[in-house]
Amino acid sequence: MSRLIPIRETILASAILLLMVLIASRFSGFVAPSNLANVFNDTAPLIILALGQMVVILTRCIDLSVAANLALTGMTVAMINMVFPTLPIPLIIAIAVLLGAAMGAINGLLVWKLSIPPIVVTLGTMTIFRGIIFLISDGKWVNSHEMSASFTGFPRALILGLPVLSWVAIATVVIFAIMMSRTQFGRSIFAVGGNPHAAVYTGINVGKTQFWAFVVSGALAGLTGYLWVARYAVAYVDIAGGFELEVVAACVIGGISIAGGIGSVGGAVLGAIFLGVVKNALPVVNISPFWQLAISGSAILIAVAFNARAGRAKGRIILKSDETSMGAAQ
Template sequence: MSGAPGPTPPRARAAASADGGGAVGSAGRILGTTARLAGPIVSLVALVIVFSLAGRHFATVGNAQSILFTGAVLAVAVVAQGLVVVTRNLDLSIGAVMASGGYFSILLYIHVPGVGPFLFPLAAAIGAALGAVNGVAVAYLRIPSLVATLGTMSIFRGLLYASAGGRDLDTDQLPGWLLSFVSSTIAGVPALAVVAIVVALAVGLLLRQTQFGRSVFAVGSNPGAAIFYGLPLRQIVLKTYALGGAIAGIAGVLLAGEVGTVTVDMANGWELETLAAAVIGGMSLLGGSGSVAGAVLGALILTVIDNGLIQAGASGDWQNFVKGFVIVLAVGLDVLWRRRRSSRMRLPGRRREAGAT
């Protein structure tokens, strides 16, 4: 503890410039965002080129539609996970929240068909309530998010098992409009993908263009500094969990429509799948960095790997191996890139420090 108010810490400066410290649309911020997206974009393009050369059926309109269709729900779920990850937290309960949102909202629809039009708000409300439980556990009860959401994952999934009693919801119980909406296309683009884009745009704008969004990044990049600035850290974390839960609830309904049934095991394992997509999309699990666009790209990359490897005739084992490898590769490249950048940024700061003393 030197105590002396030294020069602005490089890390804080970096956070300020990258997370909207300057004017809206400042060149530095746009450049920073684009640079961060470069990795995922290059990877995606490279994957598409390789798979197109490898198989005749990859580069077709039908296959592109299929990729968008299968990747859409994951993209929505990753947006929910990403919101929480930006605050330097995790949500391991996201799969259980998705299943609960999908199951209970559709169960209510079966008993009270009148709620049909409000299916998505309903699922969002259920998800938000469960997300708020996570938020309270993490922000107010101060439990590390990894452990807290590990516990709530068991609780939410267990409650779902208990109340469902092993009964799955079948296709003929699902609202017809949901099934036909999910399988429809809008100008050739699957409706699911359109929903994913809308959700991503909304959350992206929220994070990039609003005060709340900036405070979310501030909390994630440096909680201590955020408190010094007077930001209500706990409220912000609680809100992101609730919002993430709401989006996860919506994703649950979408997944129900895509799969055609709702089982109590729905979205099991999505907690790790969404984290993987977030990491591949350039989000740091240490918080404060990443973008919604990157998260969506991460989901798309995972889907393209699955799709391309299936077409190339590779087994599911090879898909999982490649995915695991890609996660480590993405994190490795990201850390290397950061280190180069921070060593470049650190030089002037150090010189000034030396001059001051």
């Protein structure tokens, strides 16, 4: 049963607000609207990727290749732009999305058709994708002066005071909120993660659903690849190195159960925003950015412990009700 105000999301939102209050006590400029808009824009790539990862995790899988997918797509479209600088941006975006979706499809097929554990598949493809980047680029960078102005300008263009990158993240959140709550695909995602055996009896193809979850994750990684490279105006082999762990952290902190079937779009977004606030706040309060890893890791452990405790509590309630009904029958 869904609540009007989900408890997990409320707790996380309160934690974010408390964190911002504490930061504002040290540096009041952090909560200025313009700075908060910059923080959201910095967090936009993480929000987009977290939504894709959410869909995968809900089906009891995981995609550790998202950052490598992002990097390979970003390098590819940067090199295409270098050779064909007049290529329309919508076509560049379409290439990025299709390329990312194709890499996601590779993951999905290996999991679906060969029944290889998702963590093994995506660890392997992560390494392969990084290797392909080196092969196609020969280890060289694509720098800002080699990119067209339209290529780098699109994510930075302002609409109603916010960059296009932020608007893409907002649009992705809206689309996923509708998809997960109003479409058959969204319901299938929750059904597969909640109880794959029962899902089969209702006519849902578990492997096929997981395949499309990987495709969705890959497509968003491809889209983010272009936005990332264009925004920072540079493409290189190690771009977004280790970012896949931050994406998984955003999901787990947001209440997406690693056991599948439990989670929400709002939770994934709030998890990403929490990490974004932490990342942008540390330099402001004179704390080394390297503490971000420790903070993220601690948040993951707390979130997983909270999820596990909630799951055990639910199990005890069900068992108790069963025992009560058995006693009444006797």
